[in-house]
Amino acid sequence: MGKVRKVKTRTPTGVNISADLEDALDVGEAEGVGPIEAICMHLQRPDVEDKLNGLHSFAVLALRKEKVREICSSDLARIASPLLCDKESAIRNAAAGAFRNLSVFGTEVCDFLVENDILTALLALIRGYDLTKNGFENELHADTFLQAIHLLRNLCESSPTATEAFNQANLLPSLLLGFDYTKFGLEVAITVAQMVLVVSENNSSSWNVLASSNILPELLGITTESYAQLYLNALAAGILCNVPACSAAHTREILNSLDKLLSINPQEQLLSCKNEIQNAKSKNEVPVLEISMETEELTESQSTNQSKQNQCDVDVTLKNLEHLLDAQRLVAEIITNLGSSDDQSNWGTDSEQSETESVADYDMEDEQTDSETSGLPANFLETIKQNKVIEKLWQKAQPLEPALEKIVAQQETIKDKVSKLRVSYLICLQNLCNVLTEEDLGGYSDIYNMWMNLGQQALKGTEDITVMEAITSLMRSSLSLLKSRKDLFSQMTENDLNLIIDGASKCTDLNIRVNWNRMLGTLGSLLSESLVKVIVLFLLNSCAQENDLWALSEGLDALMDIFAVEDWPQIIAELEMCDRVQALEELFKSKLRQQRRDLKERRPTIYTVKTNFARFVFYLNKNCKQ
Template sequence: MGKTKKGKPKPHKSNPTGLVSMRELEMDENGSTGGPINSIIEQLQSVNSDEKMCGLQALSTLCQREYNIQSIVDSEIVRIAAPMLVDHDLNVRHATAGALRNFSAVSVEICENLVEQDVFTPLLILLNQYVNNDWLPTKEKRSDTLDQKSDTFLQAVNIVWNLCESTSVALEYFNQSQLLQNFVRCLNYELFGMDIAISVGQCLLVISEDNAAAWKVLIDHNSDFQNLLKIDGDFQIVMLRTLVAGIISNVPALLMQNLKLVIEALSKTIEINHRTVLNEITSKLPLNETDGPQIEVIDEEMAEESEADASFRRFKEECPTELDNEIKNVAYLLSAQRISSEVLSNICTPEDDEGMDEDFDDKSDAESVHDYDVTQQAQQNGNQVGGDKIPVEIAEAIKAHQVVEKLWARAQLLPENVQQILAECEKNLWKRQNSLRVSSLLCLHNLCNCMTIEDLGGATAIYNVWLDLGQQIFQTHQDPATVEAATSLMRATLDHLKKSPELFEQVSENDLHLILDGVKDCEKSEVRANWLRMLGTLGCLLKENLVKKIVEFVLDATLKENDVWTLSESLDSFMDIFSDNDWNQIVDDLNVILKSRELEKILKTKMRQQKRELGDRYSSILTVRTNLTRFCKYLENQQKIYMRSKN
């Protein structure tokens, strides 16, 4: 392609398509005058449909490049493009919906901008033209893809999904539109096809979350949802069934009626062995990455693709091969299993005691003269898991369907060769598999926090999980999200093992140093907090020589910690070490009292400095500060008694 000059694009020699070239997009990045946006705006405002199409295709490409986003936001281009969703030319409508869908997928801020630019008005007009005319989709004869009008609807649903997920204003607009009833109708995959049913299901999953206005409509479709919970079939069916289970779980009245059916449906989804499926698909992938099909991947690599590559990708999407369809179906499975883990996690997470700490203000230090009660402190820290914190019927269903065991299977690493092939040849599946692993670990973490040690399989099984995760983290390179999820689960499992010190008799000094090195090398504060929490628990389980190393390390690490949340977590774990044993000799050898007083001052200072950033965490940190003051007083009293006994 040639350049697009300001003004009408030439229909022949220099630029037969009228599209803004990739070269000109790069010139805009380097600060050339004018840039493509003005040219695109002129094309969008043209009365000629072909020129509008050129502008829309250029906009779709433009918004895939991060450095162009702010320029798009600052311009009027979205406000100009949005009404074209209801253009008289169906080609223009389709191109507009595709461009705005791409743009809405960029970020929450972009979605907010789209709502401000009044995208919702033409978007709702467009959708009403479908639902008010008994429309049904059709398929193109030359392939199994949707016809253009149906695909426009699909793109519009995805825009609604992205906007409602990102901003409450969009959700309010949707609630007022009265479209929800018709959206539920589109879940009928036999009438509307799987592509539309799944996209609508994903949209409804977002819309139904914490949305009482939607609940009033959805509750009338209980029988429809029940039927969809019972369907069986390929991975598309699995995806739709899982989405319906998620929608039901968002509506309290529906979940109450269908709890067993929902957990059974989610259990069936996570029961499928994704490792076997991925082994099979990787054996079919071409080893040359450029030859491999890439389905629905929008990332930096795609943003930097050449025009020839982009053309080839669009062709593959419009005319998918049998392998393309297989990959798409595997992607559905991985997404369905991730959603299942997230829905189970939400179902099994007990409601927080909201408002408990709202009146916990910055009190005077006079409160700190109360003696420190280590037993009470341990209970406050939530380290004693006495019984199920979820309703009996949920716990029973989780056990009956072996959900814990299935989630653990989904959380396992893939064989190294499979990981490598996916990373090189099919990045979409590789990313989805990583997301599945993270969500499975987080769901297990939530289950671990709210179920008894017996329901989780017993102390030995829990210890083996802790050990396996530690080996995986230290033996293989993991991305930060996976490490955070894994260490969160390790921390939760260790809390269950505080009454099983016999399991840790074989822990050596070398084993301990692996953990200590893990903390030293960790840059993410949430992961450091998890490691430091685990050290606090291990300090209650290991022999005195190892406990001394832990106390010394935690004190030194805490003195160097800058993040106040991690600092408070570290101090909380440090106090845990003394919940079952005063360790008087260690206190004396390491000058623990003096360092604890110094840490008390540091915590107070950092709380003042970072108070505005703490949000909901402030009250928890304030509790740690109060307990630390009492702890220091307690240690001083105990040490006086100890020293008198020595003399």
């Protein structure tokens, strides 16, 4: 037999691509055009093999980020989209896979696809599936459905226009049939559930259909050890949570169904899969063209059978692990949503809280009241306590053991999911700090220990920005609950304080720097006068050097917090604060004039500080005269 030249590509799980990219490139060279133009030529030829080669090449290029802009500036999407409804099943499958690859690159790309009317063909493709039947015709038929649903989910997640088109197509009732994993398998059920979770968020057009369905509450009651089924249960809980009537009616059932996931220690599961993680090929690698020259096809097939089987076993183990990590991350988001109400929609992040503060005198304390928890759903607090949710959330918010962290770092997909999981649990705890009482969170001592533990993690300085922001946000929220317990901070030394100040002064990220400064403002009402003076001096200096208007306003607000309870006349005199704050007021006004067009959603925060700081300056001047 003659030599056989094959092209191998590495692609994400679930994307069926075995592209012969060389064919497209060869045609481009022969006809004097680039690869994208060559692919377009292939797609417009009548021969099925030509179209398949073109689509496979499209799929490979679509995975290369540097090619996305070039693809979007060409006619490729417009030419390829009708192939989603081609009479040949292999072409439909290849087209859906290629567009799915392209859609992962975010809002701009998805908007481009929607503007190029991909939805007409895509919705027609999905509408052609009759889920009342028992399963799919074959594996290719099933895979095309999966690719199409993944693509539609990406479009709806990024584009309101896509969600509206989905609503008008009235596909939701038939898609709910896909939840039957006994008929279609868990992969299909999970993919459909992921899609429905996206389209049910803030989409009232979907709520009546979901509220009248029995399948979602039924899924909550299924007890299983399978991570895939647990993920499906969590997705069903998340969908119910998106529907206000269902969320209120099933709060206890939702939380109880998630308890199994909350009880699983992800670090133990990661450790049990360490061999698979180390041996796995990274799913985030950029696809590369690998040309191999083999003399005999049979010989190549025989030599790779064992490695393919081993890789398959690794992929299955990693897929189960990914299901667990995704499910546990979703649990944190569901608990956060259940612990909020329409009146508490501003509790998502610390920056949002600050932006909704009312204009008030600088000396009014921002203390939590009992009324703040009155909007919690029925049975929420009781179930949180009964299932020891706070303790379980805290366990999952911990960093990986160093040895395990090194193992996880070898597999980009797992590493990313672990990081997102931790951030979700930190944010969930932060939100609960804003809606629960100190007693519900375990008491002042537990909150203080949490704050100290997080501080030790943050001051190591090894965290990535996303994790560090989540840590400092939780620190800030937990510290605000300790305002009445000066005794807990009686042992803090100037050296301890300087560690925090050093972290704040070296921080380059805006949100994290604001969190540090706001914490220093809170500590200013808890520490002795000598330490308060250190904080005040730092805030005065850091505000004078701050370039960002919002960060400056938050720093000034933290400074005012320190004088909300005590006047500290000695500090005012020794630091010559009257002159300093007047200079800061002028700086603030100057930056407000320069940056007022860029305030956007932070406008309320900044103008609140503007009003309060003018009163603070007046107060200091009056104090100095006395």
